[in-house]
Amino acid sequence: MWDFFQTVRHRHSVRRYQSDVAIEPEALHGLLEMALAAPSAGDLQAYHLVVVRDAETRRKLADLAGEDFLTESPVNIVVCADPEVSARQFGQRGRDLFALQDATIAATYIQLAAVAEGLGSAWAGGFHEETVRSTLELGSHLRPVAILALGYPAEIPEPTPRRKLNDLVTYI
Ligand SMILES: Cc1cc2nc3c(=O)[nH]c(=O)nc-3n(C[C@H](O)[C@H](O)[C@H](O)COP(=O)(O)O)c2cc1C
DSSP states (O other): OOOHHHHHHTOOBOOOBOTTSOOOHHHHHHHHHHHHTSOOGGGOOOEEEEEEOOHHHHHHHHHHHTOTHHHHSSEEEEEEEOHHHHHHHHHHHIIIIIHHHHHHHHHHHHHHHHHHTTOEEEEEOOSOHHHHHHHTTOOTTOEEEEEEEEEOBSSOOOOOOOOOHHHHOOOO
8 A cells, every 4th residue: 555645646647548447336435435535614515526437428528628538437527616505604705716625625635546546537627617517417506627537547647747846835
């Protein structure tokens, strides 16, 4: 079992999948449980997770996001913010910011849990919310913010470069 630091270092966006190898329900359940373990503003968990296994729906999502890896991966998770859940406690800041933060942190936890489970993942973000919402028949209160591809990798991606700490960090 990798420690946390190894897990983080081994997470790379996987864009090629073994499409014929399913994710076991227990493994998928474990990833979803890890999303729930993520921090959230006021512990409200202002998000909703849509697990898409249906091939036709994954094809549609791949077209909407312009990313074929969503079809190749046997599972997509559409991570949605639920802004009004956060707005009830935090008003406009909850609606505009906290719900999006809750959702994206949950997505990140899923991606890290995937590594620990031996799975790969990739985030697709280039889609129109409205078309994804209507394709999945989501309630108008939900904002799809990320579509995650999940599956067993068919490639070992090269680590991508990172900006220097000095460019990104200020010590005071
Ligand atoms: C908000 C966000 C949107 C992203 N959208 C896409 C996308 O539409 N397509 C894609 O291939 N990767 C997408 N990615 C993945 C990034 O390209 C990737 O994380 C980055 O290049 C670093 O590579 P790594 O994940 O392998 O470390 C997205 C990541 C984030 C956080």
